[in-house]
Amino acid sequence: MSEGSGEIRPAWTEPFIGDRTGLVRGIRLDAIDRAWAFDGGTGAGVRVAIIDSGLERDHPALGGRVVESIAIELGEEDERVVPDEAGDLYGHGTACGGIIRTFAPEVELISVRVLGADLKGKGRAFLAALDWVIEQGIPVANLSLSSRSESLFPHFHDLADRAAFAGTTLVCAANNHEGASYPSLFSSVVSVAAHEIPDPWTWFHNPHPPVEFGAWGVDVPVAWKDGGSIVATGNSFAAPQIAGLVARLVGKHPGLTPFEVKAILAATASAPTGAA
């Protein structure tokens, strides 16, 4: 349901008759390679939302590319989107932003803070953040966090579907633990786990979901709090590698749908380790 846009498109035959202009994409999977997808891309003009602990605006790794910072404020009955001056409470959001900029240096970063002080109903804040990102028409969002709440499952599912139809590619860190986590398990998102090959341009496609992509996430040098840097390991550092690739891709090829983005990521993935 695209309730935000006020427009609900029925699933009928209209798009397939007449001049069919809406169907012309000019993309042939067999013609896609890394050069076509990524060469010369800078992420210029592409907004990327980082749903995390905030962004440190003046951190050198972010190169002054933070264009907006908001936080979700939780009331008793509602969630409000408010401007955020808190910066990055942990350093983690900044780490993700820095990784994204290694692929797409001219990207426009949008900080959506859902972690930190006074955010008890984190699941609610997370949902409100996703809702906002979709409403804003932001084409890429990095989610290095997820919710385990079964009661929020249908809401996450609804939002992930809305994102897919609205053209927002959600790049989610896979959960390292037993049990479900949302929205990283949904087919409508790009889910990412870590591999240990120290190369940002090595990523794998896994034909056996739910985790569909593997990216560098072990001993990654990353930006951190207070202008600092550390070396970090975890799926939450693998997701922004893929989010950065997506930003570079959609910057070079505007208008790609999340479904096409995922197909292109799979088509350009590295050969499996041990394969010819």
Place this chain on the structure above:
Amino acid sequence: MTDRQDPSAALAAIAAVAARTEVARRLDGRAETALLQGIVDAAAALFDAEAASIALHERDPDRLRFRVAAGVQGQGVIGVEIPTTKGIVGYVFSTAQPIAISDVMSDPRFDKATAQRTGYVPRAIAGVPLIDGETCIGVLQVLDKRSSPTFTLKDLELMGAFARQAAAAIEATRVQRETTRILQAALRTIAAGEVTEETIDAALAPVIAELDADAEDPFWTIVDTVARIRGLGERERALVAGIIEVAARHASTSVRRPYRS
């Protein structure tokens, strides 16, 4: 519900039960600590680490408190409280995502205040969440493997197994302990005076209020456990039934509103 016949014998029995639940509560606390200590000892030994520790979440105020630690370098951390918005441990708690970091010392601006307070500043930290059902209840952290400057993905996975043990131990003793607290609060009131719906309500209010502070608390698990208490006499069972009734009424009025109407 009130039974005014032979009050002295009944009150003596109830007072005895209250005393025993107090002892049980303390024993439970010790058993939990011993289990958690065993887990961090094993984790420190397995990873050949300088230290390992477990911090558990506490409410009012919202914070993480280090409960147990292993390793000579780890002892200073016991009892230290940190905000959930700070540091690696706070991040792992807030996101329930395991992470490991290293080269902490290479950056002079890294916030070492808490680490220095404990007398040990690590070079590398790995943290994994303690998950109880849907909720993160704490963090297991391991500091500085002697054999390697960093932690691997396999290390994080293995730590996850330790964290599951810890969470299971905590959950088992907590359900028992909180059940005990509910009973105890009710029994104290009864021992002090008459049993009416109002006194039960008053005795339960603070306990229930605390449970409600976290909407994901498995409150009904506790109620079920209370319901399963078979060893009590008829009068006490009536009391338990009263407790459940009041709790149920309270719970039914505080069901969370759905996210989107």
